[in-house]
Amino acid sequence: MNVALKRSGSVWNAIAAFCSKHAALVIVFWVLLAGASNLLVPQIESVARAHGRGFLPSDAAVNLAGREMADQFHDGASNNLAYLVLEGDHPLGSAERAFHDELVAKLRADVNYVDSVLDLWPDPLTASAVVSTDGKAVYTMVRLRGELGDGAAVHAVQAVREMVLSPRPPPGVQVYLTGPGATIADQITSVDHQMLMITGLTTVLIATLLFLVYRSPVTPAVPLLTVGVALAVARPLVALLGAHDVIEVSIFSAALLAALVLGSATDYGIFLLGRYHEQLRAGAAHDEALRVANRTISPVIAASGLTVAAALSCLAFAHVGLLRSAGLPCAVGVFTGMVASLTFLPALLQIVGKRDLARPRTTHNRSARRWRAIGTIIARWPGPVLVISGLVLLMCAVPAATLRLGFDELDTLPQNTHVNRGYQAMDRHFPPNRLLPEIVLIKSAHNLRDPAGLIAVERVSKQIMAIPGIYMVQSASRPAGTMPEQAALTSQAGVIADQLDANAAQLNGRLASIDKFSSTLEQFSASVAQLQRGMTVGVGGIDQLHDSVDIMRTGLDQLRGNASQMAAEIDPLRNFTQSNPNCAGDGICSLVLKVVEPVDATVAATGSMTHGMSSIDTSVRSMRSGFSGAESSLTTMRAALHQMNALVADVKGVSGQIQPMISTLVEYLRGMREDFQGSGEGGFYLPERAWHDPAFQRASEVYFAPDGKATRILVFGNGKMFGPDGAQRSADIVAALKAATKEGTLAGSTLINTGFGTGIGELHAYVVEDFSLLAKVSLALVFLIVLVMLRSPVAAVVVFGTVVVSYVSAIGISTLIWQDLVGKDLHWPVTSIALIALVAVGSDYNLLMTMRMREEVSRHGAGLRTGIIRAFGGTGGVVTVAGIVFGITMLAMMVGDVLSIQQVGATIGVGLLIDTLIVRAFLVPALASALGQWFWWSPAPFARALRSRWSTTWRARPHGTSTIPADGGVAETVAVT
Structure with missing residues (x-):
């Protein structure tokens, strides 16, 4: 082995050597780390409950609108x-x-x-x-x-x-x-309660599958213990980071973390065990088998872990809290599982393997032969395999064209939950969506608590009410959802009609009184005329009386003069009587006295009569003057009575003309009220005096801000508010607001719309934006990692592209199952989370396959087709088991009763099975075989790096054959024609 090869594997050999030499220490370290962290750090569920963040970003428009409304009210x-x-x-x-x-x-x-x-x-x-x-x-x-x-x-x-x-x-x-x-x-609570059950069931399923694969109680324990340790360290690590707000955590991320760590760490264990068993079957000793397995699989584990962690980390860029919180916690978990698989797993396998407790159950791998047979078919006839596998994937992907994202949070929970039973109770007695209103806030520069402001509010309410699907609007102008009857102009017109009708009835009674008054007036006029006639006669009699008094007074004056003369003539006799003190006793004197006294009495009487007659004369003169004034007054009175009679006649005539007009007006106003009653039309006007009504004052406190410069409107509509209906209605309300406030009192006002339809619309926009961002970033990261590992752009594109195909196929199958068969739209987080998981994990399986193909071609001098066959023989069973285990791990999430968790598990599980059984098994090797040497084409820098890395002392075999050396795998020759 030359220096380059030694340098290329030195890192992994060093790690493997350390873990093998200090296996017990490594295991104890991990166990102590797991125990201490779980004792010292709160559980991730409690951290998620305490530090979980909101559904939407704090600067989302709907949240800003809510805060603005709170500031006003x-x-x-x-x-x-x-x-x-x-x-x-x-x-x-x-x-x-x-x-x-x-x-x-x-x-x-x-x-x-x-x-x-x-x-x-x-x-x-x-x-x-x-x-x-x-x-x-x-x-x-x-x-x-x-x-x-x-x-x-x-x-x-x-x-x-x-x-x-x-x-x-x-x-x-x-x-x-x-x-x-x-x-x-x-x-969130349902996910929290079911997470332990899902994790336990998943563990049991994985253990059962591993036992069926390895037929040994010890061998499955190697990856299971690794998974347990990784999960025991990852959970408190994530909890610690979350407790200090370094990363965002949620109950959903805790559930997904458990599933991903279980699946990925189990896969890494299967990968290592698969290569370890392959070496043992080839006759290698335990130490050599473990060394080769570590050297060849550790890069795959590292690449896989980094790929998955990097892809999951992209979720941190999401706006939606559910997606964002799932990223870094799951990335930390997968990374921890990767580190455990690179250290704890080899150490454990070292201890178990040295005691021959992890040996394969047979020395001949019949599964490898079957997979080599499949590889031979693909290598010989790549075209038909491409067509068939492509058609199968196309059929799987077609339903994705009808995909509808579901935003109905009610559908994600079972119908018997407390919250859904509450909705059901509302639906039994109220129109739909009574608990899901849209809320409009209107901010004005002036006080709206006056008739003009209410008219403007009613104009807005009426404009919103005209939107199709809206069945009720509650506002200051219609506190109970309908315009108050007393606020409608037509209703007020009806009230006026009732008052006019009552007044007309009173007028009819008054007209009857006028008839009586007219008759009385005529009688009085006749009496006055008779009185005037008598007065004329009385004036003549007074004149005669006055003449008689004058005659009497003249006669009395004469009589008084004669008496006075007589009294003067008998003064001597009077003096005589006066001088005699005893005149009465004196006969002569008394006789004289009888003459004097009558004369004096006559003089006094005539004086009195003269004075009386003067008084009578004065009285007669006054009576004559009074009778003259009374006669003039009676004349004036008769003229006034004549005018009054004429006026009464005019009033009677005009009243006769007004009565039909009043009847017509009353009938018209009442008809207007009846015609517009219940129509919601008829104009709006609430007079100033209504503001003093205590009932209206209480209602205005609900819909007007304390300063009166802002008002809110509640809008209720039909359809699914947790979905496209709500989002569309929000847009319609905004358009109606703009149309209703273009002029008038509310022109230039600030218009804010919030509510659940608005929130769903924003959530939909965020989901689309997040998916686009995640797709670009995660796919770019995965492509770069695969490119670095394979050093061939063509191979990287094939691996990358086929994973995307498997993702689309998984979405299609999931759409078919959930949307078309079950009748539930795919919940909105499914596509984003499934994209991250399937692209990352699916790339691992294809990466393991292609790296083994490259190893067979580059290291062992095999031809491309031979490399495909040998790669199938070496990795076919391993990757299949790993894919099935990971797929079933995700499918186990379907045992919960939260729809979003079920759909995420089902989509990722189906995607992994598609990737394992179709894409990795047929499509990728068929493309590699069809492309031939172009599959490994790379630019000059990559080619030089590849030659430097893989320049070896491997001996080239005759064309069409190659032999894998003892430390490289199965020592056999495969012929390809």
Whole structure:
């Protein structure tokens, strides 16, 4: 062996020599490392629960929209939405209401897991939006802590669910905590609970298969113990890195890590055991067999481990948390399995092999002969093999053209899970997707809490409602999902009609009173006329009285004058009587006194009468003046009465004309109300006084931000919101928003749309972008690694291209099974994870085959076809067993009840079987045989490196034959014609 060859294998020989010489030390080191790490480091599941991150990137538009909405409404920035659902077998009454209020109070008091609670049941204006039409169900939105899918969110869902399920509900009532946040949390929890079962079952399957292959209790233990040690070290290593946030971990990545480490490390053990047994059958001693096996298989193990780890690391560039978290943890796990297979596995095989406990069960490998026979057929007739295998792969790949990615997270969980039973309860009483609304946020520069703002909000709501598939919009203008009857202009017109009709009825009564008043007025006018006539007569009598008084006063004046003259004439007699003190006793005096006294009395009486007549004259004059004024007033009164009679007649005439007009107007307005009732049309206007209504004020607090400059709208629609319907609806809502706010009060406003349809649309875009990125980066890395290992661009392209073909075929078979037969679309992470796994692992199998072919051609001087035959004989059974073991390992993931895990396992498992049984077994060697020497063509630098590496002292055999030296494999001659 020359210096170049020694240098080429020195690294692997050194590793093998160290592990063989210090086997016990290596084993003890790994065992102690596994034990200590598991004792000192938390388990990966607990780390994933505590450090798991959100579903979408923090800067995703839907997350930014959620935070903006939280800033405006101050009800929490989390997107972890859940719903408290109460369902009764009877209409919910006061007992159920009290129980619901008790739960809501508990939720609001929980500051550790609950951000906010939106309870619309107490408000009559909004209650109809959350209570079913049959009254048997009600729901309340609860915003929990954490980001959708992260550890805090999962823990919050579990804690709150325990809280709401612990109290005993009223008889006949079921309580559920469901919704999107609970859906994602239950997915993660289901994977967590089933991971141990899947890992255990996978281990049992691998052990059973290895026992059937090796027919020995000891030989299968070699790769199984290696797998166990690798997994025992990889799990705490990943947990340690995750606990310090060096890498991102999740429950899903922990499950996938276990499956990949089990499959890959088992394959590495099978590869090494296969070459070790081959050497033993060729007559090599244990030490030599192990040395050759290490030298030839270790590069394959290293290349395989680096290929798979590098490909998995590409997932770290993904935007979606589920994909991103699966990358580096699985890469670390596979890398750990590779290191264990390069050190622990040879050390263990050294100890077991030295005691002859790992020898092959037969000295003649009948399987190798069968595989050489297959290789001979392929080498002789590559064309037909190419055609047949190509057609088979084409048939497998055709269904991939109809592939539909599924985004329905509800379908990934069994129907009997708590969260799905909650959705089923909602579907029994509400229209679909009631728990999956789209939420619109409109930010304006001014306060929207006025009639003009409400009109603008209603215009937006109406525009959204016009989108096909939308069945309800809740907003400030329609808190319960429909426009309030009192807010419709046509309804208000109907109210006006009712008021007009009532007023018209009152007017009819007033018109009857006017008729009576008109009759009374005529009677009064007649009385006034009669009074005026009497007054005229009275004025004439007063004039006559005045004349008589004048005559009487003249006569009295004369009488008074005569009496006064007489009194003056008898003054001497009066003096006489006055001078006699005892005039009454004096006969003469008393006689004179009888003459004087009557005269004096007559004078006094005539004076009084004169004064009385003067008074009578004054009174008669006043009466004459009063009667003259009264007569004038009566004349004026009669004129006014005449005008009033005319006015009453006019009023009666006009009223007669107005009444038909009022009746027509009332009939029109009422007809307008009836025609538009329930149509959602009819105009919108809520007067200013409505803002003082306490019910509307409570509703406005739900839909308006505290400063009134932002409002939110909830949109509900039919179809699958977890899918293309939701994504398309989100785009339609955005278009409707732009159309409704081009002018008017909301022109220039900031429009934000979020929700589950929006999230699915963004997730779809991220998945497509991530797949494109992962495909480019991972395929480039795998191609470079294969190119470096094979040093032939043509061979690298063949290996690389055939792996891509096997991937497309696997996707086609998986599409046929899941989409066409089972009726479930392939869940969105399947294609990306399957791409990474199949390209990386599938390349390993093809790489092992082609490297053995190159070894036979370059080292042993065989022709290409002979190299193919010998490579088949040496690796056919080994790679087949490895592929079947790895495939069944992945297929074991189907025993779980989470659809995404089942589909990932099925797709990768089917792809590995296709790659093992068709691509590696027929397509790759047929292409190599068909290409001939071009298969190994390489540019000059590669060719020089190849000659330098493989320039040997191997003796060339006659054309068409070659012999493998003792340390190279089976010492036999194969003839190829």
